[in-house]
Amino acid sequence: MQSIKRKLVITLLIVMMVPLITFLILSTNIAKGTVESSEISSNISMVDLSSRYIEYQLQEYDQLLFSSLVDEMLVPSLTKPDNISTANVFNTQTYIQDKLFYLYNSRASIQAASLVSIETGNIYRIENNDFFVDSYSHLLKNTESKDVIFNIDEKSNSFSYERNIFRFEDQKLIGKIKIDVHFSLFDPILKDLQNNDEEHVLLLNSSGRILYAPYPDSVKLLSNSVIKDSLGKTVVSQDDGIYYFQKNLSQNIILLKAVPAEVMNVGAAHIRQSGTIILIISVFLTVILSFYVSNRVTKPVIELSKAMENVSEDNFNVKINTNGSDEIGILNRKYKEMIGRIRDLIEKDYKREIEKKDAQFLALQAQINPHFLYNTLQVIGGMAIIKNAKEINDVTQKLSHMFRYITKRQHGLVYMYEEVNHLKNYLHIQQVRFHDKVSIHLFVDEEVKDGLIPLLAIQPLIENCFIHGFESKIDHCMIKIDIQKVFDEIEIIIEDNGVGISESHLSQIQKNLSSKQFIQSGSIGLHNVNNRLKLYFGQEYGINIYSKKYMYTKIIMRLPYQTKGVGV
Known part of the structure; x- marks a missing residue:
């Protein structure tokens, strides 16, 4: 019976575990691919959204610079006055100082604000909350441009917005206005884009050089050759990780997010770990269920087999469970009924044998005439008394009482x-x-x-x-x-x-x-x-x-x- 139980358990385990394991392996692989695909799609969306926000920030600074040009006193302050007096010079300088301080203090990330007057040859500059006036002797560039001029200073991790100032009457270039902005302006965006410490978010120039990184260690970890080889693409997957690019922000800055391979594998590893745990639990439950089902199926058969062995050893008082309603329960009830009939037949046989013994005993009694035997013993006892043999009389009396007891019952x-x-x-x-x-x-x-x-x-x-x-x-x-x-x-x-x-x-x-x-x-x-x-x-x-x-x-x-x- 134990072999039947083993076979049933093994069969149930194979039937239940093979599809389960196959399903878990397939679902784990599918889930791994889905997670990777979802992770890539999510990062693409996040990088694109961050780049739009950076573009918005840049446009906001351009708008701030442009709004400073709409001032009727700006052009006269940059023109050499006809009457050069101390009062006029002081008033002009005060106006320019106030205007630059306004620009400087309008945004926390502005490092410096400057204004160049071509006619006077002066440059007015505010930096570190100090106002400077120097002579300007540099060769002017982009003198014909009426759009914003964007420049990057890689040494100071900053960029500048610059606009030419033209006199309205003759469109003559009379000066330039400029603000210097530190790349830390984008720290909140870049840090939000970085989900964990292993990921790296950088700003690159159009040639692939690193302009700015919120965390300096990121610059050491990334390979410049990998970055240069990946320019011009949106997503690049390599052995060491996946690179997401949002290029040509203001035609000069590229946003890069680098996700190492081990970070990408975290989700897959979590799914694999979860799948393994589910598999172990499922196997454990399957084994318990298999043993439970096999016990429920084989236990009545084993009990019936043991009952049969006991009956074969002439023990008819075995207990058989007859509560089941299935085929085993019906078999138990029929077998119990059969044992009852056998027991009744044996008891009847007992009675017949006892009756046979009693009949033999009564026949033996009938062969002896009780009264004759009893009277004879009384005569022997009387003779023993006459002969003064008391012991013989006692034995005779005892024997006669025995025969009387036996024969009268x-x-x-x-x-x-x-x-x-x-x-x-x-x-x-x-x-x-x-x-x-x-x-x-x-x-x-x-x-x-x-x-x-x-x-x-x-x-x-x-x-x-x-x-x-x-x-x-x-x-x-x-x-x-x-x-x-x-x-x-x-x-x-x-x-x-x-x-x-x-x-x-x-x-x-x-x-x-x-x-x-x-x-x-x-x-x-x-x-x-x-x-x-x-x-x-x-x-x-x-x-x-x-x-x-x-x-x-x-x-x-x-x-x-x-x-x-x-x-x-």
């Missing part, structure tokens, strides 16, 4: 005190027979005298002591008989110090006594008494025998304490 159960009186007559005769060689100790509990016992249940057991126990024993022989009430049962113990029984013979006797089969025997001895006790009172009652070779033999008889029954 036609039913199976008698009172204990009657059986004990008969036993005393028998023991008296045996003591006369063996003289002082045998010691007999009889104890009878007063509470058991009204109890019922099968006729001639004790004498055959004591007779075995004389026949088998003392037949070759030379030393002094002893028999102890103890009859007492134990709770609601009567316990009769008969023990002798005879030659005992060998282990093999004792084992066979015990096996026969525990068997429910009727043991064919030509006497009303040990097996007959045991079978009669079980027939009258049930299978839980009967005889147990214990012995040790050359030391002792003990017989224990158990029967219920009853005061009413058949035969009384």
Whole structure:
């Protein structure tokens, strides 16, 4: 049955785990690809959105610079006045200083603001909250441009916005206005774009050189050759990671986000780890479920097999579960019904055998004329008295009482005190027979005298002591008989110090006594008494025998304490 259980468990595990493992592997791989694709798509969107915001910031600074040109006092302040007086120079310088301070303080990231007057040859500049006026002798560039001029200063990590100032009447270039902005302006955007410490976000120039990085270590980690080779593309996937580019911001700045391969694999590793955990849990649950299902299926079969083995050993009191409604449950019920019918047939066979024994016993009684035998024993007793042979008279009287007890009873159960009186007559005769060689100790509990016992249940057991126990024993022989009430049962113990029984013979006797089969025997001895006790009172009652070779033999008889029954 265990092999059936193993086969069922293995089959269930294969059927349940192979599709499960296949599904988990496929789903893990699909999820890994989906996560990578989603990660790439998300980063592309984030880089594009960040680049738009940077472009917006740049346009805002351009608008700030442009708005400073719409001032009617700006052009006159840059033109050489006709009347150069101290007051005019002071007023002009004060106006320019206020205007530059306004630009300088309008944004925290503006490092410097400057204004160049071509006619006067002066440059007015505010830097570190200090106002400077110097002569300007540099060669002007982009003098014809009316758009904003964008320049990058890589040494100071800054960029500048510059616009030419033209006089409206003749469109003559009279000056330039400029603001210098540090790249830290974009720190909030770049840091938001960087999801973790392993990712790197940089600003590049159009040739691929690194302009600015929020974290200086990022510059050391990235390869310039990789960056240069990847320019002109939006997404570049390489062995060391994935690069996302948003190029030509204001035609001069490129936004780069570099995601190392180990960061990209975090999501896949998490999915793989989650899939492994799910697989382990699923396998664990599958094993438990397989054992549970196999136990539910095979347990009734195993129990039925064990019950069959017990029945084959003549034990018909096995417990069989009949609660199931499936085919196994139906089989259990039918098998239990079959055992019941077999048990009934065996009990009927017991009764037939007992009736046969009783018939033989009654036939034996019928062969002897009770009255003739009893009268003859009385005559012998009278003759013994005349001859002054008291012992002969006692033995004759005891024997006559025994025959009267045996012959007048036609039913199976008698009172204990009657059986004990008969036993005393028998023991008296045996003591006369063996003289002082045998010691007999009889104890009878007063509470058991009204109890019922099968006729001639004790004498055959004591007779075995004389026949088998003392037949070759030379030393002094002893028999102890103890009859007492134990709770609601009567316990009769008969023990002798005879030659005992060998282990093999004792084992066979015990096996026969525990068997429910009727043991064919030509006497009303040990097996007959045991079978009669079980027939009258049930299978839980009967005889147990214990012995040790050359030391002792003990017989224990158990029967219920009853005061009413058949035969009384």
